Amino acid sequence: MRPFVYERPADVSAAVAVASRFADQQDQPTKADVQFIAGATNLADYMKLGVAKPKRLLDLNALREPTLRQIKIGDGIIRFGALVRMGEAADNDDVRRICPLLSESLKLAASGQIRNMASLAGNVLQRTRCEYFRETSWPCNKRDPGSGCAAMEGFNRQHAVLGTSDGCIATYHGDFAQALIALDATVEIEGKRGARRMEFAKLHRLPGDTPDIETNLAPDDVIVAIEVPFAAWSRRSHYLKIRDRESYAFALASAAVALDLDGNMIRHARIALGGVATVPWRAKAAEEALQGKTLDQEVAETAADAAFAEAQPRRYNAFKIPLGKRTLVRALLETRDMKV
Amino acid sequence: MPKVISTGTSTVSKLSRRSFMSGSVLAAATMPIITRSAKAEEPPSDGQDNARALxxxxxxxxxxxxxxxxxxxxxxxxxxxxxxxxxxxxxxxxxxxxxxxxxxxxxxxxxxxxxxxxxxxxxxxxxxxxLAAADGSLHPMQQAFIDNDAFQCGYCTPGQIMSAIGCVNEGHAGSEDDIREYMSGNLCRCAAYPNIVAAIVQARDETRRS
Amino acid sequence: MNQAAPAPKENMGQPVPRIDARLKVTGQAGYSADLAAGNVAYAALATSTIAKGAIQALHLDRARAVPGVLDIVSIGDMDQIEKPKFGNTGASSIGPLHDKTVFHDGQIIALTIAESFEAAEEAAMLIEADYAQENPSASFDSQGTKIEPAAGKSPMYKEDAKVGDFDSAYASAEVKIDQKYSTPTQHHNPIELFSTTAWWQGDQLTVHEPSQNVTGWKIELARQLKIDPANVRIISPYVGGAFGSKGPMTARTAIVAVAARRVGRPVRCVVSRMQAFGTQTYRAETRHRIRIGAGKDGHITAFAHEGWEVTSRPDPYVVGGASATARMYNYGSVLTHVSLVRADRNTPGYMRSPPETPYVYALENAMDEMAVALGMDPIEFRRINEPQKEPIGGKPFSSRSLLKCYEQAARAFGWSRREARVGSMRDGDWLVGMGCATAIYPTAVAPCAARIRLTADGQVRVQCGSHEIGTGVRTVAGQMAAERLGVDLDKVSVEMGDSALPPAPVSGGSISTASVCSAVLKACDAVRQKLFAAAVGEGGPLAGSGNAKLDMAGEKIVADDGKSAALSDLFKTMQIGAIEEYAEFAPRGSSPEALKKLYAGESEFHGGDQDQDSVKYAFGAEFVEVRVNSHTREVRVPRLVGAFAAGRIMNTRTARSQLMGGMIWGIGQALHEATEIDQRHARYVNRDLQDYLVPVNADIKEVEVILVPEIDHEVNPAGVKGLGELGNVGTAAAVASAVYHATGKRIRDLPIRIEDLVT
Missing domain, CATH: 3.10.20.30 (Beta-grasp domain)
Structure with a gap:
């Protein structure tokens, strides 16, 4: 690991100021000389592997603003402070009651220890676990732009079938982000340019020709909160995660579903898919396919077909298309059948 | 007015001496305020020397x-x-x-x-x-691991025991299924898993009783 | 008494807790990298990023410039020492720093030594190599592999077993199958990382390293370093999981020893999880073709098992499990053939239940297919083909309780509730399947030495250079001594894991309990004879009881005429404070050189199919229930039942735990574990515990272990059959059979994954 300077800013404005001073604005946050750290579960791992090489770490855990550590619920909004730990959010009874999808997506992620460490903002910004990205001896367009993609023709069982490009097929492995994108969440950001809000759906960028550019954040942007709208319908929401083992594994396919039902008729479905795409993936085509329909197996299958219509399989991950569809169908039916 | 449902560090304060943790950890129930915080106007030098300083x-x-x-x-x-x-x-x-x-x-x-x-x-x-008391008496979780043969080679055991104590304190040891799920971050290659679950149930119940 | 401590049945010892349990739950058990070495310098490996070619240049300047770096050992720096040897003690003949040739991905190219772990790691990551790269062969289907017969390449696999006329029997069989099976590369991944700490005091070299063979390593390390073995000491008091991975010594040990000599202080190298995949051994991937022919009545008339196994270019590691499958049932005719496929890979090695795990998996999956083809219950099919004598040499089994195991396990499992028709059992959205398979493991034993000291206060010290790898051997050796010398177990201390102790064989092949207990028994009996002679001798406290039968109990010598003498009194009479006996145990049929070999670090195995009088195996029957989600097709195994017979059970607690752990290993074999290889580059892709999946707690629900009483005096004086590896054999086939039962899909290539079932 490269040595780094360690600092512990006292408040958000200090963090932004130090970051702006040491980061080249042209740098991606993941490549900048100065990087933020909170839970450390993703960044420390990648620093050990030589994938992340910050020269200066700004530890956000001492930021004095109490709202960073609070979950506030009111006016149809759940506001998660950025430093709330995944475990705390998962255990919050009100969140679970209001929107089970949020709690389930958190509870099914990682392990008890990691959930105790990882901050919510850090979690949504976690980087791909692509094996070829993790190990610096492989070519990787995301890690070293222009070097090529070893996964494309390599062992790509884990890799994405949606949102891929010729340069990158690395999966976005997070779970919570699937809930957030399905629920039209918003992130609150403070940066050199002042405070601003961004739709969660705009936070992550498709790999395209620049898989190294992962988000629309500047290197001195600090996410301070994530806001999720809720209403009566959000009680009928659910996260289904399918993986090789029962726990502590990334999704092979997952589905975040929230259904606004009028009797058996779908007023509005909100759907996101995990484990199958390069970024948190809102399945709008599936949602549209369900609009106004009565949800049964056949309708669910039509929606699942729509969700994967554009999927691009590779040699070892072609199964993710049928698996992703089946996962969505099962999630839809289970959500329909929830007692709320 | 938004209602504050929970705050970031509230879980620790519910513990008691008899509920698994040694008393001393109760002291730090909030994020410590650090005096070494950086001031934007006084950045430390960015040389390699600084990064390598202890x-x-x-x-x-x-x-x-x-x-x-x-x-x-x-x-x-x-x-x-x-x-x-x-x-x-x-x-x-x-x-x-x-x-x-x-x-x-x-x-x-x-x-x-x-x-x-x-x-x-x-x-x-x-x-x-x-974990063990000054007189050498074992923490109930340690004794439960012995009683239930919850290890073989013993290498993952310290992590299992610390995790098990955390699991019970977090309130995630209500059922055997919960224990299995919330202990899944601790690999045991000897695969003593059923015995680990039995040990946690034993220690949980003993602690509740006392 | 709880589930972990089953009540002993006939010929079973008490479920006493492990004698090192307190140390293990308090963090006081010292594993190799925990042991203090004083002023230790830290070392880190740099490894190759290609699988085949040659190193043209190594760039070390940036690494040397890292503050705190003390030295770098790299290619050319080992020229003064001997290259490693491949065999039972050495993992590979590749001397990575002797040679610019790259034989495999992840081969050591340098070792950095620094004042801190952080500096050593930083420096190692800055080392770059220029390679002359060649196209590597990754595995079976790659261009450029070399295929050759395995027979004779290993002392453990001398010939392909064969009997009768398979071809004509198969041709005329009424019912037959001809199928192919495969198992993947797997790495042991013990949770303890591999490490070496070495230091010199003058000519004396001390090494802390997790080892299953301290005596063998002492001899081999001394040979490589060209020094007197008496000057080498390997210390490994606790081993954090081994499973075969710490049996053979790897090239790193000598490299770290050389580094320690160069920097003049202790050097510790803890190998990263990632680097372990290329610097340690692994289970070779295997392929199998099995043909079984039978009459409509279910009697097998023809059995052929052909196996192919990947090994490295330089070293002919043989798995060779056809020797066990050939002896499993009453086949009529048998044909086996094993081939090695040489590829550009590191050398494989022993991994829990070699060679049975992959070979018996293939056989038992095929047996289930055959039962289906015959329309017969799979247990009944095995019962019909239960042999009276092993089919190859016609020798009797020293004991064989397989059918008892099937009966007891089937009853506990509720096999009678199984509906035979495929896909007929369901629980809500879950398809339910049930399957069973046979477990078999050869019962072997090897020469072993032990020293016992008994003092007047009834304290016993057992010394034996065996290894506590989690099996509980320290506990059962203590139990044996306590029982023979009539003292409580808490008065017994057991020292192991040090090459300065009396030599023991490699802790592999499930031989430790049998070998160690036989040596301890012999030493204890020598102590007893001395005490008995003194007790009944002239002036002794039991003088006059010379014709009585004597025993030791409650710290007394007890005569069956009712008299007894306290140990303390007897020692007073004898005017001594302690008795110490050193025993060398050699199994029946040992070669004249057996004991000499023991001191030379070689383990002469007896038993299995090697003995003249009989074949010796332990058996078990395993039953599993699987659930496959009807939508998403993930497979879960909520219930396992295994019944095992393994001669004398020394301690029902440690025995149950080992068998249970083995069965859960079988779940990993069936569903999770595979080291993935990038076929283009012959490089491992998933070199960590994030992507190399092993079962977690949530994967395992009910596991029931039934210990079936069995008495076998023939196997060894202790009457013990090893069981550390038995539980892991058969499980994967039982899972495959249960998945078939649930879904109608016969998966023949392990691991069984969701992609096999979802499309």
Missing amino acids: AAVSMRVNRQSYNFALDNRTSLLDALRDHAGLTGTKKGCDHGQCGACTVLVDGRRVLSCLSFAVMNEGRDVTTIEG
Whole structure:
């Protein structure tokens, strides 16, 4: 690991100021000389592997603003402070009651220890676990732009079938982000340019020709909160995660579903898919396919077909298309059948 | 008015001496306020020398104060093992994938391999060496692991025990299925899993009774 | 008494807790990298990023410039020492720093030594190599592999077993199958990382390293370093999981020893999880073709098992499990053939239940297919083909309780509730399947030495250079001594894991309990004879009881005429404070050189199919229930039942735990574990515990272990059959059979994954 300077800013404005001073604005946050750290579960791992090489770490855990550590619920909004730990959010009874999808997506992620460490903002910004990205001896367009993609023709069982490009097929492995994108969440950001809000759906960028550019954040942007709208319908929401083992594994396919039902008729479905795409993936085509329909197996299958219509399989991950569809169908039916 | 439902660090304060944790960790119920915070107008120099300078790091480990001089890169795990001589905490992967390095920081179970030691300034750390009472009597979880043969080679055991204590304290040991799920961050390659679950049930029930 | 401590049945010892349990739950058990070495310098490996070619240049300047770096050992720096040897003690003949040739991905190219772990790691990551790269062969289907017969390449696999005329029997069989099976590369991944700590005091070299063979390593390390073995000491008091991975010594040990000599202080190298995949051994991937022919009545008339196994270019590691499958049932005719496929890979090695795990998986999956083809219950099919004598040499089994195991396990499992028709059992959205398979493991034993000291206060010290790898051997050796010398177990201390102790064989092949207990028994009996002679001798406290039968109990010598003498009194009479006996145990049929070999670090195995009088195996029957989600097709195994017979059970607690752990290993074999290889580059892709999946707690629900009483005096004086590896054999086939039962899909290539079932 490269040595780094360690600092512990006292408040958000200090963090932004130090970051702006040491980061080249042209740098991606993941490549900048100065990087933020909170839970450390993703960044420390990648620093050990030589994938992340910050020269200066700004530890956000001492930021004095109490709202960073609070979950506030009111006016149809759940506001998660950025430093709330995944475990705390998962255990919050009100969140679970209001929107089970949020709690389930958190509870099914990682392990008890990691959930105790990882901050919510850090979690949504976690980087791909692509094996070829993790190990610096492989070519990787995301890690070293222009070097090529070893996964494309390599062992790509884990890799994405949606949102891929010729340069990158690395999966976005997070779970919570699937809930957030399905629920039209918003992130609150403070940066050199002042405070601003961004739709969660705009936070992550498709790999395209620049898989190294992962988000629309500047290197001195600090996410301070994530806001999720809720209403009566959000009680009928659910996260289904399918993986090789029962726990502590990334999704092979997952589905975040929230259904606004009028009797058996779908007023509005909100759907996101995990484990199958390069970024948190809102399945709008599936949602549209369900609009106004009565949800049964056949309708669910039509929606699942729509969700994967554009999927691009590779040699070892072609199964993710049928698996992703089946996962969505099962999630839809289970959500329909929830007692709320 | 938005209602405050929970705050970031409220879980620790519910513990009592008899509920698994040693009393000392109760002290640190809020994020410590650090005096070494950076001021934007006074940035430290950015030379390599500065990055390589050893940092003074203080923390409490098993009710004792430690003052370390550490490389910023040193993990909490390596600080405990190589600098405090507390080798009970184990390195099994060094990447947060096995749970062998689990310790309690301010009462919560975390992976010490993924935490830089400097990030733990002022924290209260409990390791496997800090569980038994001064008279040598074992923590109920330790005794339960013996009674239920909840290990074979014993290497993952300190992490399992610390994680098990955290699991019970978090309220995630209500059912055997809960225990299995919330203990899945601790790999046991000897595969003593059913015995680990039985041990946690035993210790949980004993603690409830007392 | 709880589930972990089953009540002993006939010929079973008490479920006493492990004697090192307190140390293990308090963090006081010292594993190799925990042991203090004083002023230790830290070392880190740099490894190759290609699988085949040659190193043209190594760039070390940036690494040397890292503050705190003390030295770098790299290619050319080992020229003064001997290259490693491949065999039972050495993992591979590749001397990575002797040679610019790259034989495999992840081969050591340098070792950095620094004042801190952080500096050593930083430096190692800055080392770059220029390679002359060649196209590597990754595995079976790659261009450029070399295929050759395995027979004779290993002392453990001398010939392909064969009997009768398979071809004509198969041709005329009424019912037959001809199928192919495969198992993947797997790495042991013990949770303890591999490590070496070495230091010199003058000519004396001390090494702390997790080892299953301290005596063998002492001899081999001394040979490589060209020094007197008497000057080498390997210390390994606790081993954090081994499973075969710490049996053979790897090239790193000598490299770290050389580094320690160069920097003049202790050097510790803890190998990263990632680097372990290329610097340690692993289970070779295997392929199998099995043909079984039978009459409509279910009697097998023809059995052929052909196996192919990947090994490295330089070393002919043989798995060779056809020797066990050939002896499993009453086949009529048998044909086996094993081939090695040489590829550009590191050398494989022993991994829990070699060679049975992959070979018996293939056989038992095929047996289930055959039962289906015959329309017969799979247990009944095995019962019909239960042999009276092993089919190859016609020798009797020293004992064989397989059918008892099937009966007891089937009853506990509720096999009678199984509906035979495929896909007929369901629980809500879950398809339910049930399957069973046979477990078999050869019962072997090897020469072993032990020293026993008994003092007047009834304290016993057992010393034996065996290894506590989690099996509980320290506990059962203590139990044996306590029982023979009539003292409580808490008065017994057991020292192991040190090459300065009396030598023991490699802790592999499930031989430790049998070998160690036989040696301890012999030493204890020598102590007893001395005490008995003194007790009944002239002036002794039991003078006059010379014709009585004597025993030791309650710290007394007890005569069956009712008299007894306290140990303390007897020692007073004898005017001594302690008795110490050193025993060398050699199994029946040992070669004249057997004991000499023991001291030379070689383990002469007896038993299995090697003995003249009989074949010796332990058996078991395993039953599993699987659930496959009807939508998403993930497979879960909520219930396992295994019944095992393994001669004398020394301690029902440690025995149950080992068998249970083995069965859960079988779940990993069936559903999770595979080291993935990038076929283009012959490089491992998933070199960590994030992507190399092993079962977690949530994967395992009910596991029931039934210990079936069995008495076998023939196997060894202790009457013990090893069981550390038995539980892991058969499980994967039982899972495959249950998945078939649930879904109608016969998966023949392990691991069984969701992609096999979802499309």
